[in-house]
Amino acid sequence: MLSISVSSFSQKKKAEAEIKDIMKDLDVAGLSVVVVKHNKIIYTNCFGFQDIESNKVLKENALFRIASISKSFSATSIMQLVEAGKLSLSDDFSNLVGFKVRNPKFPNTVITLKMVMSHTSSINDSQGYFNLDSINPDKSRDFAKCYNDYAPGAGYEYCNLNYNMIGAVIEKTSGERFDQYIKGHVLDPLGLYGGYCVDSLDKSRFATLYEYDSLSRKLTPAPMAYEPRSELIKNYTMGYSTPVFSPTGGMKISATDLAKYMMMHMNYGQYNGVKIISKESALTMQTKVSEGEGGYGLALRGSHDLIQGKAMMGHTGSAYGLSSAMFFEPNEKFGIVVITNGSNPAYLPGGNDINAVLRKTINCLYSNFIK
Structure with missing residues (x-):
């Protein structure tokens, strides 16, 4: 794999040896990593297998279903529509969906678009989130079970249904x-290859x-991760x-292209001369609405203990065995993307929000390439 610009050959070798040890200890199938420093991609690499059964080695252009990092693409789109004057974050979500x-x-408390985007809506996933019937009172007798006991805006609970509804609002x-x-x-404006429609991508x-x-x-293959749902x-x-x-979780993209997307958020809405959202919108996404998960904004969250002494911003993903992380420091202009297509999902003591593979790999990359 290509190393674009590394501080030293010895650091590169040290990092790669450490990563191989992490993979062995935590039974990692494959691992794709990208390091951004001084606003440039300085290192990309892949380790292990893209497909174990066929002995296919993981390549840099491999596409992963990145799970919950996908939510930030939906939130970015909502901010574009807000800027276009088509939506407001204070809108009553009922009118939008x-x-x-x-x-x-709490029948008199309006659930706003911002509440849904920040997981402060008081909505939960107890009735599933693969279709909207579960929360639609015209379709389900049990819709009330989709709501928690606290008032909208008064608490935080991570909820996938929130963002599947957000997708419907983007369409409407x-x-x-x-x-x-x-x-x-x-x-397309960022020059990235990926998407949510399996049949539109190179399988x-x-x-x-x-x-x-x-x-x-x-490790057992999870073929449903790329179910095309063509008939539906x-x-x-x-x-x-x-x-x-x-x-809520279906974006398919490579680690390198995800890093370029991350750099757009790190640079407050712009990448490579292309403006996707305004600085104001980018800052809104990065501003915490609740204390959930290190400070949750609009599909971006904080982390103050991922790298010691650094206030990181980003998101993680976990589904079908995959673990993904995209975190950046907007002031110092560095960031790291790590994706594994399968591993022991163990957690380190005191680090129960980001698993051991992601934590260890991110800190290895930071120590060797950024610090």
Whole structure:
């Protein structure tokens, strides 16, 4: 793999030896990493396998379903629509999504777009999040179970249903299908290859995702990660079928292209001369709304203990055995992307929000290439 610019050959070798030890200790299938320093990608590398069964070595152009980091693409799109005057973060979410979204325990409290984006909506995933019927009072008798006992705005609970509804709002507001909106307004302007529609991507580039059995220490393929859902898409209802694409977790992209996207947020909405959102919008996404997960903003969260002494901003993802992390320091202009397609998902003592593979690898890369 290409090392674009490293501080020294010995540091590179030391980092790679440490990473191989991490992979061995934590049964990692494959690992893709990118380091950004002084606002430039200085190091990219891949380790292990893209597909274990066929002995296919992981390559830099491999596409991963990155799980919850995907939410930030939806939030970025919402901020574009806010800037266009089509939405306001204070809008009543019921009016945006097309059915009543009210916590029945607090019927007079409006649930706003900002509450949904910041996981302070009082909505939960207890009834599932793969379709919107679960929370639609016209479709489900159990819709009330989707709400917690506290008032909207008064607490935090991470909720995937929030962002599958956000995807539907993007469609209703823009008039474009969710996956096509993201491609046309975020990915293409930045020159990135990826997306939410499996049938629109080169399947040979997908990194097989592996779920881990802690008893046998075996990795088992999770083919549902790239289920195309072609028939469901053929019978698609705009503004309602959106969870088919999983706005909450379904982005497929390489680590290198994810790092370029990260640099856009690190530079407050711009990358390589292309403006995706305004500085004001970028800062809004990075400003904590609650204390959840190190300080949760709008699909971006803080972390003050990931790298000692550094206030990092970013997001993690975990699904189908994959673990992903995208964190940056906007003032010092450095950032790190780490993605594994399968590993022991163990956590270090006191670090129960980001697993051991991600923590150890991020700190290895920071120590060897940035510090």
